[in-house]
Amino acid sequence: MSQGDAGIDLNTSLGYLLKEASSALRAAMEEVLRPLGMGVTHYACLELLAQRPGLSNSELARGAFVTRQTMNVLLQNLEREGYVTRPAEAPVGKALPTRLTPSGRRSLDQATAAVRSVEVRMLSGMTEAERSTAFHALKSMIHSLTSPPPPPSGRG
Amino acid sequence: MSQGDAGIDLNTSLGYLLKEASSALRAAMEEVLRPLGMGVTHYACLELLAQRPGLSNSELARGAFVTRQTMNVLLQNLEREGYVTRPAEAPVGKALPTRLTPSGRRSLDQATAAVRSVEVRMLSGMTEAERSTAFHALKSMIHSLTSPPPPPSGRG
């Protein structure tokens, strides 16, 4: 086993390929988003709000894969610039439901068009069957990685 | 929902799923790497060096998906702590071939075992055929995203 345990072959590693694909996608998205003055997290936040109006800061953070703190700063900027609105008082609990303003909606429309072109290009070399298979494979990976809750005392 | 162009449906978006999977993988890797005192970029650097001894700073940066500057700082720390070595003078050009020291090799071995367990878990719910299909799908995405050199449309 001394040879088999030598390392993880990056040329055949799905994990490495996943990172490479994700990196390429992010770069391509930032490329088309840059002229619009927004980043990937910024766009993700707007897109999330368009599909699920009223999401809270924490919900948005989870959906965009960043921390509450990071999303909080982003939302404060977005609110300051009039792209989103949040009530001064929470209807229930502490969660403040966020909504897109018409301005935010317009900004999102431009970004969506740009991002859609990237996704179309990414999918251009795949058949419908391949997309479907890739979709389920990704779902499977995510499930396997997140369903076993991280051991609370594993670090002991 | 008669408006298909309203936005990008995150529930069926391969791009979103790609980011989710990548995020989950990164989190899982950092989880197991943390006790060893290293991060994902740190590990990637070592793994790259084990498989391709003599890689330069820039090559390592590309392989780990970070900038030359970031990798440079990492290499300086690694060199300072005795995990890698670089000649004081470049054999050719300016590129300094980097190599793992026995200490670096030992550190990598622990990390590899940890990361391997994560990758095994990630793949646990997939058949060999699914892994192969996912592999080719990811390759296709990367190719589509990177082969058309970003049009100098910046001037557009």
Next chain:
DNA sequence: CAACCTATGTCAGAATCCTGACATGAGTCA
């Protein structure tokens, strides 16, 4: 050889995101 272009290593400053910490609001349980 000279001019030009590309790739590399490196330093410095800035942007981005994260960890730590604190207070509030809601649900649970005795």
Next chain:
DNA sequence: TGACTCATGTCAGGATTCTGACATAGGTTG
């Protein structure tokens, strides 16, 4: 009712990565 637990919003400080800039080495073209 009171104590405990969990999720949330927010502020402050720190860690990580990036962009900008500069000098050097090698190749190409005339």
